[in-house]
Ligand code: HEM
């Protein structure tokens with residue numbers, strides 16, 4: 001009996017030992033992976049990881065699509081993928097939204113790293129490679145979008161090639177030939193070999209760009225491992241901001257905590273990538289969705305149905321599309337060469353920010369000019385995209401440019417210029433008299449701005465106008481200011497200013513098995529749901545919810561096991 005027990009224990013030891021041995025052989029904890037302090041287990045420090053998660057998702061689904069795609073019959077084959085291939089709609093729609101979510105996350109990651117000062121010495125190369133990654137991500141998405149063969153993708157190629165040829169730069173036509181092969185005329189050809197020549201060229205570029213993203217990302221990540229993530233400015237206020245080897249010794253090793261945390265974020269990201277397009281695909285059968293967010297392809301290019309479709313670029317190039325509509329002060333349209341020049345110079349300046357801005361402190365207040373430039377860039381990308389969406393192809397005279405870009409640029413300059421004053425007030429330890437109180441004026445102020453905002457919003461919905469849209473921004477900021485003041489005042493009144501974490505460890509302990517049981521049911525449901533046709537998107541939503549819940553459960557596990565009370 002005892003012998004048996006001993007053998008059992010020995011076997012068990014061997015089992016755990018085996019797993020540990022593998023990790024030991026890999027050298028996971030000796031590898032030069034950075035160690036992470038407790039306060040960095042916050043999603044803003046892992047945004048790059050989220051970008052990488054969406055990249056990995058698009059690569060996996062992209063490789064499956066590669067097996068199914070047919071360049072000689074791009075549009076019909078895409079319809080076949082959606083309607084006849086098991087889970088084809090789920091794979092294609094989530095590939096598209098994987099790319100969309102990746103683009104949004106890349107921008108958030110970039111702006112966050114700017115405002116955090118993460119581009120400063122010694123991370124300059126991370127920033128430079130980052131800007132290249134941004135350009136490649138947009139490029140890969142552009143070529144992917146054109147692979148479908150619908151009127152939008154083909155129009156996008158048409159606009160892109162006209163813009164390049166229109167610059168009149170020597171060699172522009174040759175470059176267009178390299179990029180688009182026989183060009184969009186080939187799409188109408190009755191000869192499948194000619195059609196295939198065009199779509200194979202686009203597919204080639206799509207894959208080349210993705211491969212370049214992979215290579216560059218490896219380098220980008222290597223640098224991230226070399227210096228670790230940028231510490232909070234409170235801990236390291238001066239450049240170069242990184243933890244020394246000795247300091248790192250006190251922190252959490254990569255295995256297992258970083259792995260657990262990262263896994264939870266990856267699964268949640270994948271969940272969102274699956275849920276959003278599949279929900280939209282179903283919504284589309286109730287209300288016709290705007291073309292820019294619709295996961296279904298638009299009508300086939302060069303067919304009668306395509307004639308009714310407004311030529312739109314993909315949403316991530318709407319800003320550029322509006323810029324092309326700009327009129328110069330003398331009323332003449334902006335030249336393609338100017339558009340391309342502004343774009344290239346803009347990208348180069350963005351890339352070189354770490355070399356232009358090399359102040360010694362990590363705080364935003366020590367680099368006001370560049371903070372203004374980057375805030376204006378973020379604002380302009382959003383404003384131009386909305387403008388391009390609402391008024392596609394409508395010429396934009398100088399007075400409108402001043403209204404949409406000039407005035408907000410001035411407002412931003414004033415806010416950033418005065419930001420020190422707000423900051424100083426914030427930095428002081430709040431005494432009881434400084435804790436916001438609910439006063440008759442604050443109630444009146446909140447009511448007035450909220451009503452104004454609601455009124456303008458309602459008005460804008462009924463009668464959309466540019467002025468209406470841009471008046472919503474300052475009103476929105478005022479609403480935020482007043483409402484957040486009220487919320488602070490309320491929370492101070494109720495619990496003396498202490499913030500209590502809503503999910504207790506006990507609840508997390510119960511929630512994990514509950515989630516596990518729910519996902520078993522969801523998986524059973526998955527097997528019952530239709531696998532072919534647009535209805536397979538139900539299964540896509542189901543799978544997305546399973547991924548998301550598992551990610552959430554692992555997040556709770558991380559909270560339960562690693563977060564100190
Ligand atoms: C090895 C990696 C990849 C491969 C082999 C691949 C392959 C493909 C293929 C074959 C299509 C055409 C699908 C069809 O219309 O039937 C496609 C579409 C697309 N791809 Fe990729 N892809 C990859 C990675 C990526 C990445 C990383 C992105 C984004 C950065 C991306 C963005 C897109 C987009 C936006 C579409 C259009 C989808 C639609 O409109 O429904 N792809 N891809």
Ligand code: HEM
Nearest residue numbers: 045046047048049051052110118130131133134224229230
């Ligand atoms: C395909 C696009 C990209 C991917 C996959 C990616 C991935 C990553 C990853 C995994 C990290 C490690 C820290 C973290 O998880 O946030 C990181 C850090 C960093 N990335 Fe990116 N990135 C991309 C694009 C960019 C862009 C567009 C920029 C800026 C222009 C940028 C600048 C940086 C910087 C400065 C850091 C250091 C952050 C710190 O020290 O806290 N990256 N990136």
